[in-house]
Amino acid sequence: MPLSRPRRAVALAIASALAACGPASEDEEVALGRETAAQMDAQLPLLADPLVTRYVDSLGTAIARRTARADLAWRFAVVDADVVNAFALPGGFIYVYRGLLERAGSMSELAGVLGHEVEHVVRRHSVEQMRKAQGAQTGVSIVCSLTGWCQGPAAQIGIQVGGSLLFARFGREAEREADAGAFDNVRRSGIDPEGMRTFFEQLAEEERRAGGGAEALAWFADHPGTGDRIAEIERMLGALPADARAGLAADDAGFQRVRARLAALPPARRVEGMPGS
């Protein structure tokens, strides 16, 4: 599908930066992420409610600061759309959709998702995936899938395509690594990783109830091996020493204030035409 001229120019610029040889330096990775994030911010309907956005950003940043890439300028934003998804851009720019936020019942359930996206950045999955593109055309098509610029009207940008395709493209091994990393990331932050299990099970149950047509469950349902992911988290929980979870937090008052605020806001916009619908 043809790109509009300015968007094509940006996509080509990113693609040519990606086509360079050798691993991306951290400066290159951050520049790529910052440029893509600026475009995303301009196109996505970001939630502007400070109580909600500050909470998500501070929880995400607290988790990220306990990782090997603590020094990145981490930033977490909330997309005001009823989609269960989240995605990470190179350099530490992370987006969580309101549909996912609203399904989480506790701080530790949200923390598991944030810890997972953080791990994709820590392991450079996002930037490596973009670097794999050989030549501008492939680069453009990846930028298209990241941003949704090549798909339909601007209102559907990214909401529809950005998160789910980026996520699906990581592949099973990268997702396994991100889940394992999330488990450790939340524990290091004093948060109970049990939240990962309960949230995954809730999403799996919602997927079952929807009869496989769970169009809004992209973060979870687009992935191979849903049952395997839950089993692996149960294995990791079972392998912890008996007292390892003592003192870890499952929830906090701030998260419950966020839940109350979200319930009082006008509902998130619904997105038609999600994959699987």
Ligand SMILES: [Zn+2]
């Ligand atoms: Zn992932």
